[in-house]
Amino acid sequence: MAKKTSIIMNCWNQTRTHAHMSMAAVANITKFTDPEDYELILIDNEPKWPIRDDYHVLKIDKHIINEKDMGYTGSFNYGAKIAIGDYLVFIQNDVFVHEGWLPGLRYIIECGWDMVFPDQVPRSREYVKATYDKDPLDPDSLTGGRDAGLLMCTKESFKKTGGWDSSLGLLAERDFFERFIGSWTDTNKVIITHITAATNMDLLERDSDEYDRRMEKDASKLNA
Numbered sequence: 001m002a003k004k005t006s007i008i009m010n011c012w013n014q015t016r017t018h019a020h021m022s023m024a025a026v027a028n029i030t031k032f033t034d035p036e037d038y039e040l041i042l043i044d045n046e047p048k049w050p051i052r053d054d055y056h057v058l059k060i061d062k063h064i065i066n067e068k069d070m071g072y073t074g075s076f077n078y079g080a081k082i083a084i085g086d087y088l089v090f091i092q093n094d095v096f097v098h099e100g101w102l103p104g105l106r107y108i109i110e111c112g113w114d115m116v117f118p119d120q121v122p123r124s125r126e127y128v129k130a131t132y133d134k135d136p137l138d139p140d141s142l143t144g145g146r147d148a149g150l151l152m153c154t155k156e157s158f159k160k161t162g163g164w165d166s167s168l169g170l171l172a173e174r175d176f177f178e179r180f181i182g183s184w185t186d187t188n189k190v191i192i193t194h195i196t197a198a199t200n201m202d203l204l205e206r207d208s209d210e211y212d213r214r215m216e217k218d219a220s221k222l223n224a
Contacts, residue, residue: 005102005152006085010043010075011051011093019049021195022093023058026051029091030059032099039084043075073164073172080158088155095149096193104190105152107136114157114182118190119144128191136189144186148173149194157182 007029013019029040039061044051046069053060062082070078076090087109089102101118108116121144134141160181168175177184 003086004084005038005087005089005106006041006079006083006155007038007089007091008041008043008076008079008083009091009093010045010070010072010079011047012045012069012072013047013049013051016049018093019047019051023051023053025091025093025096026058026060028096028098030057032097033102035059037102038089041079041083043070043079045069045071045075071166071169073168074166077163077166080155080163083155086155087152088158089150089152092149092194094195096195097150098192101190101192104136104187108142108185108187108189109152109154111137112183113185115151115153115180115184117144117146117151117184117186118192119186119188120147120149120192120194121145123188123191131188131191134189136187141189142185142187144188144191146177146186147192147194150192153180153182153184 009022009025009029011018011022013022026040026042029038040059041062042051042060042064044063044065046067047065050065051058051060051063064078066075072092079090080088087106089105091097105116105118131141157180161176161179164172165175165179
């Protein structure tokens, strides 16, 4: 029996734009993923603009609405706790997946790695075409841009690592990568679209000094 994947997405929809971006991200997962292959856990923190699915076209298996913001690290940890899958995908709500993304990532995991990242760096048409004919395990295929917006890992390796550090915010990904217990690789056989930093743009626009303070706070914790 094929192992199931739990996709965990966290969102903090404070504006209509945030909500639309979250719904579009879920819509891409729904459109480009076999519904039998996964469950989607959506952690919705303090939503001022709710996720809408008036026509019942979005596949959301567990929609957790929190009156108080758990933060994305806390949301990811909670999602992992209630996940039923053997594999976990952590995805931000400004990431858009494409056809074949889940089988592509899962293939790498099933070949022996504990964590895999898709490629997200803008590429030329020629580069993308060149990846089509290469074996997924070709060394040229196991490269890319390690992406904080989406990663897949085994539930077992996640537990060994101890999950995400919920005391961190902006630099939590770096901490998770450095503590990760297990093997990992990139793959350019899966390319995603990531609107990098879109989830932090609201804070940057409202209070860039606060953004800098949070970054410095995280950095001091990591360097302590």
